[in-house]
Amino acid sequence: VGYITADTLAKTLQPQGHVALYLSFDTDRDVLRADSAPVLDEVVKLLRANTSLQLNVEGHTDNVGDAAHNQTLSTERAKAVVAALTAKQIDAGRLRAAGFGATRPVSDNDSEAGRAKNRRVELVRR
Numbered sequence: 401v402g403y404i405t406a407d408t409l410a411k412t413l414q415p416q417g418h419v420a421l422y423l424s425f426d427t428d429r430d431v432l433r434a435d436s437a438p439v440l441d442e443v444v445k446l447l448r449a450n451t452s453l454q455l456n457v458e459g460h461t462d463n464v465g466d467a468a469h470n471q472t473l474s475t476e477r478a479k480a481v482v483a484a485l486t487a488k489q490i491d492a493g494r495l496r497a498a499g500f501g502a503t504r505p506v507s508d509n510d511s512e513a514g515r516a517k518n519r520r521v522e523l524v525r526r
Contacts, residue, residue: 403438406445409523413446413453418524420506422516423481428465430476432484440481443523444488454494456524457481462515463502475499481521496526 404421412419421443424433432440447453459474459481478497486492502509507517 404442406442406449409442409446410450413523413525418522420520420522421481422520423477425477425480428473430473430480432480436484440484440488444485444490447485447490447494454496454526456496456498456526457485458522458524459497459499460504460506460518460520460522461502462518463505463509464515467501471499471501471503473499474501478521 404419409419421439423436423439425431425436426433447455457478459476459478461470461474463470475497476499478499482492482495482497485495502518505514505518506520508514509518
């Protein structure tokens with residue numbers, strides 16, 4: 401999990417409209433690992449500082465395994481992020497979860513490094 405600050409999130413969201421989060425989940429599950437907490441805390445800070453900000457929370461996977469399973473997994477992981485944020489008193493109406501499986505890669509799936517980049521959750525300003 402790479403550490404990112406609320407300020408960096410805001411500066412990336414403003415011009416680009418989206419930012420990738422590389423959160424840790426249990427393998428092949430939608431359970432967030434404890435080392436993802438600092439990143440989620442920064443997302444909470446961002447949302448508290450920008451009370452009109454609404455986000456789509458988009459889950460993505462690599463292309464390993466069954467496409468239908470990856471689609472479901474990406475959706476469930478996005479929902480897990482939304483649940484983690486709402487547990488910290490962020491209004492659920494500001495967040496929408498969606499999963500895209502392996503359909504929107506940002507890197508190749510031919511190497512572990514490429515697959516790792518594709519396994520992400522993106523925050524997309526709406």
